Amino acid sequence: MKYINTVSGCKNCPYRALIFGSLDNKELDFLEKTRKEIFYKKGDVLTKEGTSINEFLYLKTGLLKVYKTRAGNKTHIIRIAGPSDFVSLLSMFSNDKYKYSIAAIEDTTVCVVDSESIKFLAKSNGEFALELMKRMSYTYDEIIDSTYRIRQKHLRGRIAYILLYFAQKVYRQNRFELPISRREIGELINMTTENVIRILSEFRKDQIIFIDGKIIEIKDIERLERIKKIG
Amino acid sequence: MKYINTVSGCKNCPYRALIFGSLDNKELDFLEKTRKEIFYKKGDVLTKEGTSINEFLYLKTGLLKVYKTRAGNKTHIIRIAGPSDFVSLLSMFSNDKYKYSIAAIEDTTVCVVDSESIKFLAKSNGEFALELMKRMSYTYDEIIDSTYRIRQKHLRGRIAYILLYFAQKVYRQNRFELPISRREIGELINMTTENVIRILSEFRKDQIIFIDGKIIEIKDIERLERIKKIG
């Protein structure tokens, strides 16, 4: 990780409207005081499950994974977070310890504010508190929704789901580089590494996708959509 | 459903401290104005996914299921809510429509307050907003945690989990009456009705439990705990 000297502050931040829309300039100045901008390299761990929450994070650029580790070193990836995501919102208000670990799966720049400052503002500015709640609830609902949606799909449907997720939601291109390993895909959509590989190969043989290591290109998007739906 | 005339109001409510601890008497009077206490019979539906959220609910006595219905009439039970649960907290602050349906699985008494009143108080009283967030976040974290925990268990482990859940968390007795059908158990822990029955019978044959219709008695709790853990 590496601290970054920033020129422009919160006031002109393009993400300001997303959640800080209800804060006035004085309140933003207050946040600014403890604010740091930090750069993480792919692979760096930002927070570890069980450690104290002292900071409120939000993602400016890059990609993160939010995950949990269980007995037997089994890891579940709960979600992938992209730019403008408020990753640390989860469990920040119910716990003083992180319930999830966070790691960079691409080079990532994060804005960090003291968590007590956020709580202070939430307490003193009701509009802001409502914005936080809205965002938090939305994020949680998304996690639950995708978890239950994936759960009922067969393996082929899960792979189709995750490929289309990266192509449409994350990279907005049919050709992209997978930011995670085959094993991590399995941790995200609940299947073994071997089967992730097997089904990717199957899709390749069926001309649905092109594969070159981590590079994926979707060749037949209609077919993939169909597999996602019925699989 | 049936309206109930109540003598005592929020001020003396045993659950007040849980979430309304930061409201003063004036604020409680404000809530009281729109407050209703409603009785639902087992099987009654309180809210339907997709309908407008106008009310804030909390459970005084009884048991509810919170669930989602998917294409093909497939139902997932997200959680069971018991006394002192704030069932409508989920999605209330991110949506104007319910994201989940709620139904009574036992005779239930619910306190209902206008949702706008709650939002108004959250806006004007920061402490209260923080309490709501805390509760909300906690509830969501629990859902996610149990979902991922169940997901990795085999069927026997899931049944053990749910039996111990009812025995320890809900009824606090080794003998209890299941509030839900075999099919609903399947919807809760993600397995087919047939396999729910099959494994219950198996546990019965192995003398781990006693079954008489909906009555369950856990005879060998150590063994069940072991199955829950390793299954």
Place this chain on the structure above:
DNA sequence: CGCGGCTTTGATGTTCATCAAGTAAAGTGG
């Protein structure tokens, strides 16, 4: 250069959903 982690493919066996068929229980209308 060797070691560990990631990737790949094949063979094998287990777990689980599905199908079928029947009994019991509970709700519904005449």
Place this chain on the structure above:
DNA sequence: CCACTTTACTTGATGAACATCAAAGCCGCG
């Protein structure tokens, strides 16, 4: 209140979906 219909429960047989085990190639890193 009884015939009728639907819903819940139960067991067995079958096959598909999936995890596990094994073995080997590849790549980056110390």
